[in-house]
Amino acid sequence: MTTDTTQPPDSPAIAAQDVHKRYGDRRAVDGVSLDVRRGEFFGLLGPNGAGKTTLIEIMEGLRQADGGTVTVLGQSPWPRNTALLPRMGVQTQASAFFVRQSAREHLATVAGLYRRDPAAADRTLESVGLTEQRDVLVENLSGGQRQRLAIASALVHEPELIFLDEPTAALDPQARRDLWEVLRALKSQGRTIVYTTHHLDEAEALCDRVAILVGGRIAALDSPHRLVTAAGAPARLLLPVGRLGVEEAAALPGVDRAVLQGGSLVLETATPGKVLQAVDALTGLDGVMTRTATLEDVYLELTGAAHAAAGHIGPQAGPHTQTEHQA
Amino acid sequence: MSAYTALTAAGYRAQVRDKATLFFTFAFPLLFLVVFGLIFSGQDVEETGRPYISYIAPGVMSWGVANAAVFGIAFTLMQWRRDDLLRLIRLTPTPLTTVLASRYVLALAVGVVQAAVFIAVAVLPGFGLVLDGRWPLVLPALVLGITAFLAIGVIVGTYANTPEAVAAIANCLMVPMAFLSGSFLPLDMMPSWLRSVSRVLPLRYLNDAATGALTGTGSLTTIGTGCAALLGFALLFGAIGLKTFRWSNRT
Numbered sequence: 001m002t003t004d005t006t007q008p009p010d011s012p013a014i015a016a017q018d019v020h021k022r023y024g025d026r027r028a029v030d031g032v033s034l035d036v037r038r039g040e041f042f043g044l045l046g047p048n049g050a051g052k053t054t055l056i057e058i059m060e061g062l063r064q065a066d067g068g069t070v071t072v073l074g075q076s077p078w079p080r081n082t083a084l085l086p087r088m089g090v091q092t093q094a095s096a097f098f099v100r101q102s103a104r105e106h107l108a109t110v111a112g113l114y115r116r117d118p119a120a121a122d123r124t125l126e127s128v129g130l131t132e133q134r135d136v137l138v139e140n141l142s143g144g145q146r147q148r149l150a151i152a153s154a155l156v157h158e159p160e161l162i163f164l165d166e167p168t169a170a171l172d173p174q175a176r177r178d179l180w181e182v183l184r185a186l187k188s189q190g191r192t193i194v195y196t197t198h199h200l201d202e203a204e205a206l207c208d209r210v211a212i213l214v215g216g217r218i219a220a221l222d223s224p225h226r227l228v229t230a231a232g233a234p235a236r237l238l239l240p241v242g243r244l245g246v247e248e249a250a251a252l253p254g255v256d257r258a259v260l261q262g263g264s265l266v267l268e269t270a271t272p273g274k275v276l277q278a279v280d281a282l283t284g285l286d287g288v289m290t291r292t293a294t295l296e297d298v299y300l301e302l303t304g305a306a307h308a309a310a311g312h313i314g315p316q317a318g319p320h321t322q323t324e325h326q327a
Numbered sequence: 328m329s330a331y332t333a334l335t336a337a338g339y340r341a342q343v344r345d346k347a348t349l350f351f352t353f354a355f356p357l358l359f360l361v362v363f364g365l366i367f368s369g370q371d372v373e374e375t376g377r378p379y380i381s382y383i384a385p386g387v388m389s390w391g392v393a394n395a396a397v398f399g400i401a402f403t404l405m406q407w408r409r410d411d412l413l414r415l416i417r418l419t420p421t422p423l424t425t426v427l428a429s430r431y432v433l434a435l436a437v438g439v440v441q442a443a444v445f446i447a448v449a450v451l452p453g454f455g456l457v458l459d460g461r462w463p464l465v466l467p468a469l470v471l472g473i474t475a476f477l478a479i480g481v482i483v484g485t486y487a488n489t490p491e492a493v494a495a496i497a498n499c500l501m502v503p504m505a506f507l508s509g510s511f512l513p514l515d516m517m518p519s520w521l522r523s524v525s526r527v528l529p530l531r532y533l534n535d536a537a538t539g540a541l542t543g544t545g546s547l548t549t550i551g552t553g554c555a556a557l558l559g560f561a562l563l564f565g566a567i568g569l570k571t572f573r574w575s576n577r578t
């Protein structure tokens with residue numbers, strides 16, 4: 001990894017100040033300020049159309065912001081900055097392959113574009129688990145394999161800063177977990193990772209901090225743990241049906257709401273310890289499950305609120321009615 | 328490995344692995360030669376007394392080379408932009424000129440091989456093209472012609488966003504131009520006003536220079552004028568191509 005000599009080591013990898021971008025009348029990015037620290041795993045979350053892609057493309061130097069400033073590794077990404085480009089890696093679309101090339105030939109070509117030798121392609125193929133497919137033509141790779149090859153395109157030149165756009169979207173659960181290990185290894189090497197995802201469990205498991213983008217603005221920005229704690233979303237106790245009546249349960253001290261859901265009696269509470277004691281005293285705790293609030297609750301709270309405020313007609317957007325956790 | 332080497336190697340592999348395009352590039356012009364050869368076998372053009380083959384062989388060859396140059400780069404650019412491959416390249420430190428240089432060398436190689444195969448077939452007894460001693464002069468004409476038509480292809484590939492659009496635009500350009508420039512029918516058979524019109528078409532100059540070099544008709548000036556005109560077209564279309572180039576379909 002190259003170290004930046006012109007920058008103090010604690011300067012942020014990305015510094016965005018009051019970034020604006022509009023398309024016609026629509027404000028795609030509407031005054032976003034955020035810092036991504038060096039070595040940080042930073043998640044950018046938000047519903048489709050919230051401005052994630054536009055914001056990332058401004059950071060990558062593919063688009064020019066209408067207003068505000070963006071500094072990436074101490075430099076301006078716009079206009080095309082060929083001194084900065086080798087220091088960052090961008091996951092491409094899973095279609096962006098040189099035609100009629102094998103996986104290895106494609107990646108070796110990308111390596112060549114960064115003036116790296118083909119050995120870099122072999123190393124990277126191994127790190128994303130595509131060594132066995134190295135001689136398969138890109139046209140014949142499966143969806144998940146294409147996805148991993150697209151991620152490999154972002155890593156082949158060992159960049160300091162890596163942008164990944166929904167890297168686990170097309171992967172099966174096992175491949176997804178394998179990729180988590182790849183990403184964690186990159187982080188442990190000191191690389192900075194900025195990524196978008198719709199898998200909130202994944203963001204919670206991987207990210208040091210997440211920003212939740214709603215309508216082109218940052219609705220929340222903190223570590224997943226602190227966001228969950230601060231949101232004060234209730235914990236939920238799941239009891240087998242028939243153990244307690246709904247009314248009886250609702251009357252227990254500390255229970256905010258009791259409802260039958262998916263074969264369980266669900267008790268929502270801000271004080272799970274107290275309620276557990278009460279349930280224990282009444283029926284015992286056999287078969288009782290506890291589910292604490294997750295990042296998904298926070299996310300739905302924030303994005304749902306924006307939905308309601310914008311006057312959208314849709315399902316009741318509270319986190320409790322929409323989500324069924326397996327936390 | 329340099330970006331230029333990497334891109335050229337990938338382009339070469341993509342070219343030789345694409346059987347349909349290989350056929351279109353190398354065998355298709357030969358098909359025209361066979362058809363015209365059969366139609367006009369043993370006949371001379373009344374106006375000049377020269378055999379048809381001495382008009383048709385250089386003409387069809389010029390058209391084949393020009394056509395391949397336009398289609399090759401136009402398809403590649405359209406496809407690279409559509410598949411976001413240009414975005415990938417845009418995010419590497421590789422300059423656009425390196426990308427175009429690798430495509431240029433590939434196009435030159437394709438064009439020269441096309442011409443060599445075509446001439447080798449045309450001199451066979453069945454067709455009976457007789458090569459003039461100054462045939463090597465066809466090389467500068469080919470290089471300049473490929474350059475000019477490559478630049479036209481860059482413009483086509485920049486404006487077309489689908490394979491259908493590339494085919495439509497390129498065919499609308501190249502098929503009428505082939506007839507109006509005398510690639511398929513000797514210009515000497517056409518009315519004089521049409522011959523004047525052909526003066527604005529780049530293919531006319533490639534035909535003239537190629538015919539002059541391969542068959543020895545006309546003076547050396549004809550070849551020189553042809554090359555100079557092709558150079559002019561190359562500079563003009565090259566400038567437009569660089570000016571209008573787009574990295575992405577998304578604005």
